[in-house]
Amino acid sequence: MIVCHCQVVSDKTIRAEIESGACTVGELVRRCGAGSCCGGCRPTIGALLAVHAPLPAAERAQPAA
Numbered sequence: 001m002i003v004c005h006c007q008v009v010s011d012k013t014i015r016a017e018i019e020s021g022a023c024t025v026g027e028l029v030r031r032c033g034a035g036s037c038c039g040g041c042r043p044t045i046g047a048l049l050a051v052h053a054p055l056p057a058a059e060r061a062q063p064a065a
Contacts, residue, residue, distance in 0.1 A: 003044050006037035011048060018052045025049060 003011050009032050017031045025046050029035045035042040 003048070004034035004037075004041040006041075007033040007035075009034035014045060014048050015052050018049060023049075023053060 001011050003009055003014055013032050014028060014034060017028055022028045022031050025035065025042055028045055028049065029042075035045050
């Protein structure tokens with residue numbers, strides 16, 4: 001699906017950038033251009049980041065209670 005209509009950037013492209021290390025909305029804007037024009041898609045970019053960003057190492061290593 002197209003997330004950023006101004007720059008024609010898909011969710012697949014944004015997920016690929018997250019997987020390659022992008023960890024903020026600003027970094028995603030710089031890497032793929034999504035959100036760099038009107039900014040209307042930035043909330044969606046943030047939501048994709050929240051869902052697809054890897055957990056910090058400290059959260060992954062939590063022992064089971």
